[in-house]
Amino acid sequence: MNAVELDSVTLRYDDVVAVSDVSFSVEVGRMVALIGPNGAGKTSLLKMLAGLLKPTSGRIWVLGREPWRARGLVAYTPQREEVYWDYPLTVRELVAMGTVRRRGLLRWLDARDGRVEAALRLVMLEDLSSRRISELSGGQQQRAFLARAICQGGEVYLLDEPIAGLDAPSEAVILEILKKLRDQGKTILMATHDISATLEIFDYVALVRNGLVAFGPPSDVLTSENLTKTYGGAAVALHLDDIERVAGWR
Template identity: 45%
Template structure:
């Protein structure tokens, strides 16, 4: 089993050209580790998916890598540097459900939040910055919604706004937590178009992803996790019936696995 080979503590040295490298990461809520001794390497200029069953620690891995939640152990390198020296190269798109959508703020305000670090405490949000925020809204097809209160948006539109906010940061590494959860088909397409464009501009994208049927279409690289790392590598060689079985255990029916494997073989 892949899991058996891989559930070890020893760490590989992180490659210096990776967009995001995680070494020996353990995160625990109480005394039950949600992520245990995980090594993960997400290459630059690549679309990577983090895949695993519910409660496998996908979001936790992402949040701990960003320092949003504290880690018990582990090292995070972003483009070869400790994360705190590379904050301005990372943009994060949290889960939509994580915020209060009745908050008094407009779509454009939210996108401009992506500029707060650049503006600083005393700086003014200049016209150029507002124009940039509008431009980011246009990239996700939301330019006509700039002055809406955010609570009036659909789930898909809220997700687009979050993506626009990340775009405003003009980062090199985009980390997205379930960007396609609960969004409509048009939004899913709009988001994937934006992400593919980012990749073609040389940026790295890492997304927590739950829909196994679209992995082959959307991503080049997968990271399979179930508390521990199960497997990682290019989709073509790593996203197989065997690794999925190891990740999901009995939760995936054999027929489903065959389908995914066949779909893979056909491409």
């Protein structure tokens, strides 16, 4: 079965075409990197898949359902810039919010919930669970959001730039957690700018620049021609150097 399927999806905000006629599908249990420059429509795509925005035209299915009907099966983590980090919430409280849908609002802070503890352990934040999220490093904050997503018990993870701005060790920790989720049969779509980080572990890359430039296994898709279409000329040499160094395919 397909975890997600997009058929000629277009999204307009007034006169801006954020997503233009995008079609692709992803089988259950795959990891997909959505790669493209700022303004390419990555966030818009993830929000439509999460059922938070409706396409202007085209169709989307998530696990065979319309996105708003699949919300209980989807975990979405927003891009850093969309989070109000000063909110006085502890790590455990943030993670426990992931259980609201299943347990009901009144019980969401129940400290005995084993799922909260299990998620904190998986992202290695059990020792920091009483800290406020504003006091964490960027990598720890992203892990806290990942733990909240894990608590939602989703089958499909939609992650908006979870490794942006992280140092290499923090990035590696997040990618390890994502691999574990994939090994459990979860499907992951992750927006990122960091091509080299995704080469070795992602099943597919979707190159986006409002339209879909290319979709397929990283080694097929990450050609200089496709990267030029996605990023324009200047950035490409740099990316190709990265690809060479990390994957050694060229």
